[in-house]
Amino acid sequence: MSSEELAGWLRLTLTIGVGNDAARRLLAAFGLPQAIFEQSDSALGQLLTPAQVKAAQTEPPGLSALLRTTQDWLAAQADPALGGRMIVTLGDPAYPLSLLATDDPPLMLYLLGQVQALAPQSAHQRSPVAEPTEAADGRGHAANGWPSRAIAMVGSRNPTPQGAENARQFARSFSAAGLTVVSGLALGVDGAAHDGALSAWPDAATADPSGRICTVAVIGTGIDRVYPRQHHELARRIARQGLIVSEYPLGTPPLAANFPKRNRLIAGLSQGTLVIEAALQSGSLITARLTSEQGKDVFAVPGSIHNPQSRGCHALIRQGAKLVETAQDVLEELRWPATVVAIESEAASAxxxxxxxxxxxxxxxxxxxxxxxxxxxxxxxxxxxxxxxxxxxxxxxxxxxxxxxxxxxxxxxxxxx
CATH class of the missing domain: 1.10.10.10 (Winged helix-like DNA-binding domain superfamily/Winged helix DNA-binding domain)
Known part of the structure; x- marks a missing residue:
């Protein structure tokens, strides 16, 4: 991506009042972002409100500084153990196809980790509004390298010890069966899920030689930040064997509003969502709702009637989520290929x-x-x-x-x- 093209995408994401929906209309009408900002007021006025047109014709404050920071981040020599760095946009062949099928795909994604697994579909870029395709290879990857067999795992930030252990064991079983575990790098169930998926890896110091992405962490900050701080080492392990994904510009702090918003990406990158311990007001229920709205399966692990952290799961089950007791229950419900389903879970049988x-x-x-x-x-x-x-x-x-x-x-x- 050239400096001019990167500047155009950054400007589009920073333009006040122009959200993802309006930006996609502009991209469909005018092509790449550079062309959008060359349009006249009258041309933009066909798609935007007067306030949006005014904002689009003014360079956002801080754009030049953010462009330099982003270029420096991309060019920096990262620790080889942490994989590579990459930015993909709606028009990029490496953009995850499953997100294109959602209502609100982000304009840009910042990636850290095993980006070499994301091979382009072809030498030509897709249109920013291209329809997704579903072809997958034998490793469980979509045509452009993103995992096509992925399960989201979410739950309480303050789980019981049993809840954390359940998350770890379910994730380990999924990873051993060839699935990618997607979660949000938060404390509690998220961290346990990432850790469980990583623990199934044959060599914790290196990426899988098959090129499979072990786990994906979707974060609510800039990708140059780790939140919470306790997960700094976990984030390094994920980068060695999976991917860290953010839609937010570099330097974005942990703002409360960003975390519920990123849940749509967790749901979008997965073929189903498993909830392990969630209170009735848990953000995990947002992910479950978004998963259901995308036409995908929601699974929930039941718990004690005396545990407040089980009430969200019980509510989901009453609403139609599938009650599961083992990882095998999820694998069979999703009808994964027999070579995947047939792998026995040590955790489930012990x-x-x-x-x-x-x-x-x-x-x-x-x-x-x-x-x-x-x-x-x-x-x-x-x-x-x-x-x-x-x-x-x-x-x-x-x-x-x-x-x-x-x-x-x-x-x-x-x-x-």
């Missing part, structure tokens, strides 16, 4: 055990815990143990990963997803 035998039949404390969070007083009554013995046993089980301590003095049994 039975939890401990040194004394099966947990279900041998350990009295685990039997007393059941499946819901329980307080110490209730456990004392159920087991008949004295306080020191019960606390000692709970500590042993916690160290072995069989139980987790929750806020409020509660304990929860951990099971594999």
């Amino acid at each position: 039975e939890p055990t401990c040194a004394t035998g099966t947990l279900d039949t041998e350990d009295e404390v685990l039997r007393a815990l059941g499946s819901d969070p329980v307080g110490l007083d209730a456990l004392l009554a159920r087991t008949g143990l004295d306080t020191p013995r019960l606390q000692a046993r709970l500590l042993e089980l916690e160290l072995d990963g069989h139980v987790a301590r929750l806020p409020g003095g509660l304990w929860q049994r951990m099971a594999r997803a």
